[in-house]
Amino acid sequence: VSVPVIAVNRINTPAIANEILTAGNADLISMARPLLADPEFFNKYQAQHSEQINICIGCNQGCLDHVFKGKRATCLVNPQAGFELDYPLEYTQKAKSVLVVGAGPAGLSASCYLAQKGHTVTLIDKSADMGGQFNLAMRIPGKEDFNHTLRYFINELERLKVTVTLNTPFTDKMLEQYDDVVFATGVRPREANFTCADDKRVFSYDEVIRGEVELGQSIAILGAGGIGFDMVAFLSEHKNQTISEFKTQWGIECEPSPHKDSRQLFMLKRSAGRFGSELGKTTGWIHRQVAKQHGVKQIADCQYHHFDAQGLTITVAGEEQILPVDTVIACIGQVSNNELMSQLTDNPKVHVIGGAKLASAIDAKRAIYEALQVARKI
Numbered sequence: 001v002s003v004p005v006i007a008v009n010r011i012n013t014p015a016i017a018n019e020i021l022t023a024g025n026a027d028l029i030s031m032a033r034p035l036l037a038d039p040e041f042f043n044k045y046q047a048q049h050s051e052q053i054n055i056c057i058g059c060n061q062g063c064l065d066h067v068f069k070g071k072r073a074t075c076l077v078n079p080q081a082g083f084e085l086d087y088p089l090e091y092t093q094k095a096k097s098v099l100v101v102g103a104g105p106a107g108l109s110a111s112c113y114l115a116q117k118g119h120t121v122t123l124i125d126k127s128a129d130m131g132g133q134f135n136l137a138m139r140i141p142g143k144e145d146f147n148h149t150l151r152y153f154i155n156e157l158e159r160l161k162v163t164v165t166l167n168t169p170f171t172d173k174m175l176e177q178y179d180d181v182v183f184a185t186g187v188r189p190r191e192a193n194f195t196c197a198d199d200k201r202v203f204s205y206d207e208v209i210r211g212e213v214e215l216g217q218s219i220a221i222l223g224a225g226g227i228g229f230d231m232v233a234f235l236s237e238h239k240n241q242t243i244s245e246f247k248t249q250w251g252i253e254c255e256p257s258p259h260k261d262s263r264q265l266f267m268l269k270r271s272a273g274r275f276g277s278e279l280g281k282t283t284g285w286i287h288r289q290v291a292k293q294h295g296v297k298q299i300a301d302c303q304y305h306h307f308d309a310q311g312l313t314i315t316v317a318g319e320e321q322i323l324p325v326d327t328v329i330a331c332i333g334q335v336s337n338n339e340l341m342s343q344l345t346d347n348p349k350v351h352v353i354g355g356a357k358l359a360s361a362i363d364a365k366r367a368i369y370e371a372l373q374v375a376r377k378i
Helices: 014-022 033-037 041-046 105-116 146-159 172-176 205-209 226-236 243-250 284-293 364-377
Strands: 006-008 028-030 097-101 120-124 163-165 180-183 187-189 218-222 264-268 297-299 302-308 311-316 319-323 327-330 334-336 350-352
Touching: 014 028, 033 041, 097 105, 105 120, 105 146, 105 180, 105 364, 187 205, 205 226, 205 327, 218 226, 226 264, 226 284
Parallel strands: 006 028, 097 120, 097 180, 120 163, 180 350, 218 264, 218 327, 264 297
Antiparallel strands: 187 334, 302 311, 311 319
16 A cells, blocks of 8 residues: 555554564554553663563453443553553652562552552462462463463562562461561362263363363363353364464354364353353453354253263253263362451451452452552552
8 A cells, every 4th residue: 555554453552562563564563552551661661671561361350341331441561551541650758568469460560559658568479380370371272471461560579679488378477577468369279069070080170171180072061151261162172273373263254164173172151141241341352252263052940960971960941961072171169268257357457458358259450459559548
């Protein structure tokens, strides 16, 4: 064409933008969501500090999903976006020593916000790795960009001189050593409550995603929320999909021909109604279409009773039947890891945020928002 071409959509890093321009595929780059994630994107790039850019992960949870609901656009990884005057983070007049317990999204962001205010921050986690639920999310096809957020926080912890100690559980003695303690201990998978034969057990979604268990060829996924649909993608989709594979799957310049997995997948849920009805408006249709592409059989309004060599015994519309599966994966929600603070909730120096406070869903947007608010409070 004889006019300048502007490229837009999912150009979320300087490297991708430069690649497009260098290859001559466009003359200009336009960005929208990445500037909600980090308004200083171009300033950091010009200053040769691209590692400090808070990268947009394309989740749409705070921006487009809000817009379609008539709400103010913001950002999962940057809750100050759109609320700059509402949620200022002012430098403290009284520096404190603050302990943050838990290095998932809530704990990582709280540590960074607190350090930005001038507090002396120590972050501990009982595990050997930082990231919490983000370590699972980034393994789901289509969610690989969650790795950018984890990388950003790890870089920020170092830049802001936050003391990080892993493989370190919280002890009561620590409460006396700090002015304030923020519990961000996250969630764990909810366990299924039906019986299994001695040689069978129900796998949790986290051990499946980590590759800790061996799966069969006929799999029942219990739960039809975000994690249930993520599990469908994990079991059937290619991770780090190439452009060519994406075009083939969705029929761009060709007939649709999605990758077919040899496994038979079932999705089950106890409630009646449409599968994926609570997914985000701008992304839910994709998850539902992926399940359809891979021939996932969906059964609603059912009860689970027993799992043995014959399969999973369920009741649908009052009739008992055996679903011939050799693997059952529970994606039925979470429970808070809040045992540590059961005796501490009345202590004014104790603060609880994220999944440890409420485990109604894995909600990184709420977790990071609450991290900002607790930092503004301390």
